[in-house]
Amino acid sequence: xxxxxxxxxxLIVQKGGIxxxxxxYENTAFDYxxxxxxxxxxxxxxxxxxRPDVSEKKEGxxxxxxxxxxxxxxxxxxxxxxxxxATYFCAASNDNYGQNFVFGPGTRLSVLP
Amino acid sequence: xxxxxxxxxxQVTQMGQEVILRCxxxxxxxxxYWYRQILGQKVEFLVSFYNNEISxxxxxxxxxxxxxxxxxxxxxxxxxxxxxxDSAMYFCASSDIxxxxxQHFGDGTRLSIL
Numbered sequence: 001x002x003x004x005x006x007x008x009x010x011l012i013v014q015k016g017g018i019x020x021x022x023x024x025y026e027n028t029a030f031d032y033x034x035x036x037x038x039x040x041x042x043x044x045x046x047x048x049x050x051r052p053d054v055s056e057k058k059e060g061x062x063x064x065x066x067x068x069x070x071x072x073x074x075x076x077x078x079x080x081x082x083x084x085x086a087t088y089f090c091a092a093s094n095d096n097y098g099q100n101f102v103f104g105p106g107t108r109l110s111v112l113p
Numbered sequence: 114x115x116x117x118x119x120x121x122x123x124q125v126t127q128m129g130q131e132v133i134l135r136c137x138x139x140x141x142x143x144x145x146y147w148y149r150q151i152l153g154q155k156v157e158f159l160v161s162f163y164n165n166e167i168s169x170x171x172x173x174x175x176x177x178x179x180x181x182x183x184x185x186x187x188x189x190x191x192x193x194x195x196x197x198x199d200s201a202m203y204f205c206a207s208s209d210i211x212x213x214x215x216q217h218f219g220d221g222t223r224l225s226i227l
Contacts, residue, residue, distance in 0.1 A: 032214070034215065036218075041220070042220050042221075043117075043119075043204050043206075043218035043219050043220045043221050044156060044204070044218045045218065046215045046216075046217070049215060089155065089156060091156075100146065100158040100161050100169055100171070101148075101156075101158060101216065102158070103155045103156040103157070103158075104155065105154070105155040106155055
């Protein structure tokens with residue numbers, strides 16, 4: 001119940017294209033869903049986050065879509081750039097379970113020039 | 114922008130030895146965490162710490178692990194008797210308020226057990 005599933009495992013996109021990464025969860029108590037970006041040799045960096053009271057959140061080229069009934073959420077990267085090439089992790093947490101995050105397994109994104 | 118800093122960046126230790134990983138969280142943050150990432154795998158929660166005590170820990174965080182905030186700035190993770198399977202990246206994170214809020218991660222310490 002604490003698991004967060006993520007797909008695809010890896011993704012190759014042409015520069016200017018749209019990158020889409022999907023996550024699914026089982027625990028309906030989760031109420032905070034961040035996306036983290038990780039470059040090689042670096043720690044995860046918060047990219048964007050959403051709570052279940054909204055269905056979409058956009059920050060620049062990054063958009064989270066959230067489907068509460070399906071228990072799914074996704075990250076869309078518009079106009080993907082080679083600099084976006086990194087590993088992306090979705091995560092979930094809930095106050096009642098403490099402050100720790102449950103992370104998805106990650107998606108390695110490669111944006112070709 | 115304030116950041117979480119971790120030292121050392123790479124630690125090589127013989128199996129069975131004790132190791133201490135150090136973290137300096139963001140200065141006004143009150144909640145501290147350790148996570149582990151085995152090479153090529155997902156980030157896994159180890160322990161959270163607030164008000165000088167552990168608030169939550171995972172199954173990974175067994176008796177070989179301990180955490181401490183020895184002074185007003187450092188937050189440490191000690192592994193008492195390291196095993197080969199402890200080889201991983203260890204990330205420290207901090208957040209400023211309780212609950213499901215952004216956690217800010219350091220760049221990690223790569224621990225290699227020989």
